Amino acid sequence: MENKILKQNDRLRKQIEFIMEIDKLKKVYRQTFLMDGSRKENDVEHSWHLAIMSILLSEHALQKDIDITRVIKMVLTHDIVEIDVGDTYCYDDILRKNCLEREKKAAERLFDMLPQDQALEFRGLWEEFEQRTTPEARFAAALDRFQPLLHNYITNGKSWKDHGISSCKVIERNKSISEGSLILWDYAQEIINDSIKKGYLSI
Amino acid sequence: MENKILKQNDRLRKQIEFIMEIDKLKKVYRQTFLMDGSRKENDVEHSWHLAIMSILLSEHALQKDIDITRVIKMVLTHDIVEIDVGDTYCYDDILRKNCLEREKKAAERLFDMLPQDQALEFRGLWEEFEQRTTPEARFAAALDRFQPLLHNYITNGKSWKDHGISSCKVIERNKSISEGSLILWDYAQEIINDSIKKGYLSI
Numbered sequence: 001m002e003n004k005i006l007k008q009n010d011r012l013r014k015q016i017e018f019i020m021e022i023d024k025l026k027k028v029y030r031q032t033f034l035m036d037g038s039r040k041e042n043d044v045e046h047s048w049h050l051a052i053m054s055i056l057l058s059e060h061a062l063q064k065d066i067d068i069t070r071v072i073k074m075v076l077t078h079d080i081v082e083i084d085v086g087d088t089y090c091y092d093d094i095l096r097k098n099c100l101e102r103e104k105k106a107a108e109r110l111f112d113m114l115p116q117d118q119a120l121e122f123r124g125l126w127e128e129f130e131q132r133t134t135p136e137a138r139f140a141a142a143l144d145r146f147q148p149l150l151h152n153y154i155t156n157g158k159s160w161k162d163h164g165i166s167s168c169k170v171i172e173r174n175k176s177i178s179e180g181s182l183i184l185w186d187y188a189q190e191i192i193n194d195s196i197k198k199g200y201l202s203i
Numbered sequence: 204m205e206n207k208i209l210k211q212n213d214r215l216r217k218q219i220e221f222i223m224e225i226d227k228l229k230k231v232y233r234q235t236f237l238m239d240g241s242r243k244e245n246d247v248e249h250s251w252h253l254a255i256m257s258i259l260l261s262e263h264a265l266q267k268d269i270d271i272t273r274v275i276k277m278v279l280t281h282d283i284v285e286i287d288v289g290d291t292y293c294y295d296d297i298l299r300k301n302c303l304e305r306e307k308k309a310a311e312r313l314f315d316m317l318p319q320d321q322a323l324e325f326r327g328l329w330e331e332f333e334q335r336t337t338p339e340a341r342f343a344a345a346l347d348r349f350q351p352l353l354h355n356y357i358t359n360g361k362s363w364k365d366h367g368i369s370s371c372k373v374i375e376r377n378k379s380i381s382e383g384s385l386i387l388w389d390y391a392q393e394i395i396n397d398s399i400k401k402g403y404l405s406i
Contacts, residue, residue: 003397005390012386015259020357022255023238026248035226045229048251051279052225056218056321069272076254118259154223183215187208194206 011115018113024083031087031163032148037155043079043087050075050143057143060181063135070125074140077122078129081106100130132179142180146188149174153191157200167192167201214318221316227286234290234366235351240358246282246290253278253346260346263384266338273328277343280325281332284309303333335382345383349391352377356394360403370395370404 006013028043054071079087084106088099111122128137149170152159160170170192178185195201209216231246257274282290287309291302314325331340352373355362363373373395381388398404 003390003393005386005393009386012260012263012390016353016390019252019256019259020238020353023252023354026237026244027239027241034229035223036230038230041229042248044251045245045247048247048254048279049222049226051251051254051275053222055276055279056222056317057215060215069275072254072272072275073258076251076258114259150219150223151226183208183212187206187215187219190206190208 014115028082028087031159032151033155033158035154043082047076053143060183061139062181066135070136071140074125074129077125139180142177145174145177146184160201167196217318231285231290234362235354236358236361238357246285250279256346263386264342265384269338273339274343277328277332280328342383345380348377348380349387352391363404370399370406
């Protein structure tokens, strides 16, 4: 569009173009179902849920006094790259291997739409989340694994059953929750054990 | 579920129950369409979009040095009450009048599920947003109006046309954007004028 304000203000133009671009994330669907089982949830819904969890559950983080604002920003932005690469099902090992290179390209294309300082901030948040080298990233990553686990449990293992996932795979995939929160990992293990007992997960 | 961890930890139990309850917000649909026009968006998608906009556009807030974390928390939580009361179309005056009392009851029921300190925090965020008495709330409210305006513009006025909305109503409804950000209000006015020119909005 020909727009005077955006012509005069290059920062606002770039920000608005990015804000319009990321609307596409609302159509990247995950394998996890909503808790009522009615449909799969999308990346945006997942990210919002993690942001609320970041606010509410930060007292359970392994390391105290983490920067909760950075955790919130990380979980809000961590899946934006999937606009270009799509959602990779976490139990699909082959797809996961090829994923990182494509995600890096996506991060470049998408975040470089922003003014340089904000591009750097968003790239930094994404890299921090991916590398898990800070307590904030480990807590954010713990929530990122815990949330779909809870969804799967509440929906009687709907997505696990659809993909024939075993409890070993679920434990292997989710044990890193303990690096972000011990109590969430204790609770996750109870969920997994109960899921085996109830037949949501094969042994 | 009978769960040892949640029995031992009353705070975590309440937090998890709230986290499960708010999944319902993913099914509260708004009148605004996704930018590709394919379907209406829901409250969670709207809230996530506002949170990203809070991060990116805070430099355009009328008052400098606002607490951006509080803005993010406000926009993430401001629509949770709609789990009980549903989305009220912003141009429906009669519905809007009856809305506040029902929203207050919803805020009580929903936020009181949380441990008391967090219930108070979430109630406080919701009330701050509703009352618009702080610069943070006015900026959050500006984004809350600007985002659907942008969606309507990008979708050629799809939702405005469906409801026969006039430009006067749109200006009346959105002029308070200027209390949160002058440049966003300038840009919003350009969008409205161009929408009239293109026939998305009647005069």
